[in-house]
Amino acid sequence: MIGGTGLIGSKLVGKLTEHGHEAVAAAPNTGVNTLTGEGLAEVLEGASVVVDVSNSPSFEDEAVMDFFRTSTTNLLKAEAEAGVTHHVALSVVGTERLQESGYFRAKQAQEELIKDSGIPYSIVHATQFFEFAKGLADGVTDGDTVRLPAGKIQPIVSDDVAAAVGRTAVGPPVNGVVEVAGPEAFELEDFIRMGLAAKNDPRKIVTDPKATYWGAELQETTLLPGPDAHIAETKFADWLAQQQ
Known part of the structure; x- marks a missing residue:
């Protein structure tokens, strides 16, 4: 489990271990870089x-591209030498539609390396996590105002992402992309407003036609999954209530 001590990785290690699999957390703090x-x-x-749920420590364009290219190249080379028969990677719904963003260009580069590696693979595209509402707001805050692009989002809780990646890891390689999303689509503004309100965050939230999503322009459906996505059950309002 590359990134095995992070938010998704630690949940995955626990879930797979509970089901009788030998899951090993690999991260810089366990001696794996x-x-x-x-x-x-x-x-x-x-x-x-091998399941890769790692993420770049920096979202700066050059740094994030270097992270995903270098780490994925090193990982795939080591997997080929070790005889690994299934590479699973976690990526993001809409990655191919967000190529104005340096972060999503880097994620696309990661996916292309995996597809070209010759190792059987599965790529899990997840929508944004419930837990990321504040972080998304922080990235587009101007003074005390959160300026968001118009568009819809269908967020998912991290536990359901971990479950989806775990199901994929123990199944056969799909040599393609599987999508997973939460049960409800929101206007991006409404999702952020609910998330901040639950934390008593007083920032003002507006939809700004000039605002971007990590540097990319959004269409209404850019962040939404396709019709074949696996839809998880946990609702955002129920999860927020559990956090109180």
């Missing part, structure tokens, strides 16, 4: 499936 290659050969010895 995909950027330098440190510890990769050792941790992949005997592994049949």
Whole structure:
């Protein structure tokens, strides 16, 4: 589990272990560094499936591209040498439609490396997490005002993302993309407003026609999944109520 000590990785390790799988968390703090290659050969010895849920520590255009290109290249090379038979990666619904954004260009580059590697693979595209409402707002805050582009979002709780990635990891490679999303679509403004209100955050929220999403212009459906997506059950309002 690359990124195995983070939000999704730690949940995944727990879920897979509960179901009798031998899940190993791999991250810099466990001695595995995909950027330098440190510890990769050792941790992949005997592994049949590698799940990559790691993320770049920096979202700056050049840094994030370097992270995903370097870490994915190193990881896939080590997997080929170790005989890994299934590579699973977590990515984002709408990645291919958000190529004005440096972050999503980097995620697209990661996906292309995986597809071209020759290793059987599955890419899980998830919508944005419930937990990210504040972070999304922080990225587009101007003074005390959150300026958002118009568009819809169908967010999902991280527990349901972990469950979806886990199901994919224990199944056969799909050699393609599977999508997972929450049960309800919101206007982006309404999703952020609900998330901030639950934290008693007083910032003003407006839809601004000049605003972008991580540097990319949004269409109404850019962030929404397709008709074949797996729809999780947890509703945003129910999750917010549990956080109080």
